[in-house]
Amino acid sequence: MNDIAATTGPRLFGDHFLRTLDAQERATVQRVRALCKHTIGPRAADVAREDVFAWDAFRTLAREGVIATAFPKAFGGTDARQALRIRIIEELGRVCSTSASMITGTDLSSRAIVAGASESFKQRLLPGLCTGELQSAFALTEPGAGSDVRGLHTTLRRTADGYVLNGRKKFITRATTADWFVVVGRAEESPSTFIAVLVPRDAAGFSISPEVGKLGWYGVPISSLSFEGVQVPLAQRLGDEGEGFSLAQDALLRARIGHAAMALGRAIGAVEIASSYAVDRSSFGKALGEHQGVQWMLADMVTQIESSRALLALTADKYDRGDSDVAIFASMAKLQATDLCMKVVTDALQLTGGRGYLQDFPLERFFRDAKLNQIGEGASEIHKTVIGRDVVRRAATAERNACLRAGSLVDY
Ligand SMILES: Cc1cc2nc3c(=O)[nH]c(=O)nc-3n(C[C@H](O)[C@H](O)[C@H](O)COP(=O)(O)OP(=O)(O)OC[C@H]3O[C@@H](n4cnc5c(N)ncnc54)[C@H](O)[C@@H]3O)c2cc1C
Structure with a gap:
């Protein structure tokens, strides 16, 4: 320490x-x-x-x-x-x-x-x-399958020595720099069987679109991919047939914990910047930070950031221990930290007034970058759905609150 x-x-x-x-x-x-x-x-x-x-x-x-x-x-x-x-x-x-x-x-x-x-x-x-001599990219999302990722249409047809891959992928980060692509599709003969394969960037029939302009996260461009009759040798399959989705979920789990950490880091940075401004700037005869309204905004920000950090630390511990409920905690940590980051960055920008709005000032960049953490690796609404569904499922068998009388609550 x-x-x-x-x-x-x-x-x-x-x-x-x-x-x-x-x-x-x-x-x-x-x-x-x-x-x-x-x-x-x-x-x-x-x-x-x-x-x-x-x-x-x-x-x-x-x-x-x-x-x-x-x-x-x-x-x-x-x-x-x-x-x-x-x-x-x-x-x-x-x-x-x-x-x-x-x-x-x-x-x-x-x-x-x-x-x-x-x-x-x-x-x-x-x-x-x-x-860093090599790079890989992860290709799961498709034009017709984003939040509802099980709806993907990319197919892998079995051949004597591998697969033939057909389909399209969208929003793929690092597509223009990656040497290898992890691509998830479904077996053409058995659509409920998901398969993950490795595809090199120079595979015949594989094309990568020009980079697509976006709001933030500059420095990490995205592109669309197209696979037309791409031959994939069996040795390039990841895991067994049928394990494609669980491999994708495993990758997303770690990336979700990372998104939460990134959002928290950005929220911390935003408060550091806003509170420095509150010290440096005077308004109405005293430092901006001496106004109670400003202090209350800063108080809300730091209190919520500290509670979010605690949830994320708990989630990381669960991951390291291999706890079975880590995915739900990762959803909670990501939902909490990324929504909080958007709010904190917005409030921090407000506190820095016109300067916050300048491109020369970092909060303009923080503001644009914050939005993606609420969308990528599962949008906030998807994580709410996952968490809420888990609560209802567990409530059916969980110990009832001791102040209730026995029997169904419908009988009250
Ligand atoms: C910059 C960037 C980088 C990306 N990088 C990658 C990558 O490297 N690899 C990859 O595979 N993908 C990548 N993605 C894709 C990303 O994971 C998807 O954008 C995300 O999963 C959401 O899918 P969608 O955009 O199709 O939104 P949609 O599925 O169209 O959903 C739109 C919105 O509808 C709402 N919504 C959807 N379903 C529900 C529901 N059931 N209940 C309530 N609300 C709902 C949510 O608010 C959601 O944001 C990237 C995206 C971006 C923007």
Whole structure:
């Protein structure tokens, strides 16, 4: 704990969660903090100015071993606990969504390879993905299947030595820079069987659209994909036939925890900026921060951020322990942190007045970036549905409140 405080000074938000990390993990957080302070933070506005892949940020994170935290030790990674990774992503999200998304995007695009590739494909791809010499992309969403992802139409027809892949994918991050694509489709002969496969970018019949303009998250462009009769050898299947959907869910689970951490980091950054403004700016004869209305806004922000951080830390612990209810907690953490981030960034921008609206001021970028966390890896409404359905399912068998009399409540 003291090791970190001694080199970076006190912050607005406490370091209480670092107590759960060991000395080596804290040293990693310290390295990321230094990187954010000296390199990533000062360069964030430039990185986010153009919607072309932010190679500098990616290479910096790869060189510093931050990308490697997502990969097993056997292939050059550090296999970091989620308890550490949420701290890393929070640090990056505090200054630069593009850099934070390099880490969540690595989880999304590589996790199915870690979990489902054959040993020889792991040997071939994972060391390069770890060092950043290779990149992968994750292709699940389609023009007709976004939130309702089970509605996908991409098909894989079985042949003697593999599959023939046909279909279209939409909104695929890193499509223009990835070397390999994790593609999820359904068996043509058995539509309820989902299959995940690896497709190289130069496969015959595979085409990638030009990059598509978007509101924020600059530096991580998206494109559409088209597969027309693409031959996929059997060795490029991930997991077994029928495991395509669970591999996708496994990748999304980690990426959801990452989205929550990124949103929290951005919310923290927004409050830091707004509260600095409240100190520097005078209005009506006193510092802006001395007005009670401003203090109440800041109070709401920090209180909700701290409770959201606690939920996310609990979720990361559940992931690291392998608890069976981690997916519901990931939904709650993502829903809570991303909706909260949108609100906090909006309020922080309000508190900084006209300056907050300037492109030269970071909150304009934070405001645009915040929106995607509420949409990607399951929109907020989808997570509400998942959580609510789980409550109703468990309520049917859960112990009833002791102040109720026995029998159905309908009989009251
Ligand atoms: C910048 C960006 C990067 C992306 N990167 C990737 C990627 O790398 N790989 C990939 O596979 N996908 C990617 N996506 C796709 C992303 O995961 C989807 O956009 C997201 O899942 C929502 O799907 P949709 O856009 O089709 O929205 P829709 O399914 O059309 O839903 C629209 C809205 O309707 C509401 N809604 C939908 N269903 C319900 C319901 N049952 N109840 C209540 N409300 C509902 C929600 O508010 C939702 O936002 C990316 C998207 C963006 C914008």
